[in-house]
């Protein structure tokens with residue numbers, strides 16, 4: 324029973340965690356460079372608010388952004404869960420698990436709402 | 442040889458210098474708490490920490506207890522903390538510790554029996570738990586007349602690395618997860634399970650999964666990677682664990698796909 328539980332739950336969580344880690348490591352730096360540096364300082368392209376806003380309205384961009392934003396939430400949740408357990412909170416691990424992944428799910432729902440309303 | 446004294450030249454021996462070894466001592470019958478005792482040991486270029494400890498035992502203090510056997514990095518019994526790091530003392534050269542003082546403690550994370558000797562029971566149980574031997578399905582066993590199970594060099598290469606483990610327990614000592622929760626199956630045992638799982642002659646993966654993929658198995662690992670850093674045999678147990686995670690995840694998806702077809 325315990326094995327089955329771990330086998331069914333953990334692989335999914337771990338996949339989300341890995342995917343989120345991959346995105347934070349590979350996509351975030353590029354995004355930060357573009358939106359935080361290249362566009363505002365007009366080093367590459369003229370990223371006016373209107374142009375970016377139009378781009379964001381495209382469903383495909385929204386879908387991509389959804390994954391780019393929500394998966395790292397799960398990365399955070401997994402890391403944070405283990406960090407808390409590792410600093411000695413194992414006795415409340417169920418609550419930690421619920422709060423962390425719950426937080427990630429909540430974050431993902433908020434992401435959907437925000438993207439939907441663009 | 443009548444021509445006077447014979448002189449045997451030995452490179453790098455300089456007996457004049459000495460080095461201080463600070464050794465963890467604990468005798469459960471006498472000491473309420475462990476203490477450290479210092480010993481001055483000749484410093485020799487070609488001496489390893491184990492040589493220095495043997496010198497202490499032979500020349501300075503015969504009451505010192507510790508484990509060793511092969512003196513060549515094969516038996517896995519001489520693991521100790523050397524200046525805070527898990528090391529095979531038979532492979533840790535004095536010359537690599539320039540501070541003039543070396544601190545030797547029992548491998549951290551295990552109950553100390555006496556001085557540098559610690560209890561290995563937990564580790565041994567974990568090794569047996571993962572069924573580290575070739576398992577065949579029911580009726581899957583070949584009859585002797587049918588000959589041996591053949592294996593190609595490529596099939597051997599898949600798991601060979603994991604066969605190199607010498608059960609020295611350095612990886613357990615380095616693992617922060619094991620330090621916090623000794624229920625964790627741990628690096629070497631999981632690497633050993635992988636060794637058999639990836640062996641083309643074996644059919645026992647499912648049985649091992651119960652231990653490996655359970656709550657105290659691979660999913661406890663947060664990929665700190667220290668096990669692979671300290672491993673003296675380059676077994677890379679951290680990679681074994683990550684691979685086990687990938688294949689268990691594959692199992693899960695295969696399970697979903699085949700669920701429909703089962704009914």
Ligand code: SF4
Nearest residue numbers: 606607609610612672
């Ligand atoms: S995996 Fe490496 S460090 Fe761990 S017990 Fe085996 S040889 Fe020692």
Ligand code: FES
Nearest residue numbers: 511512517519531
């Ligand atoms: S004495 Fe055998 S490994 Fe060190």
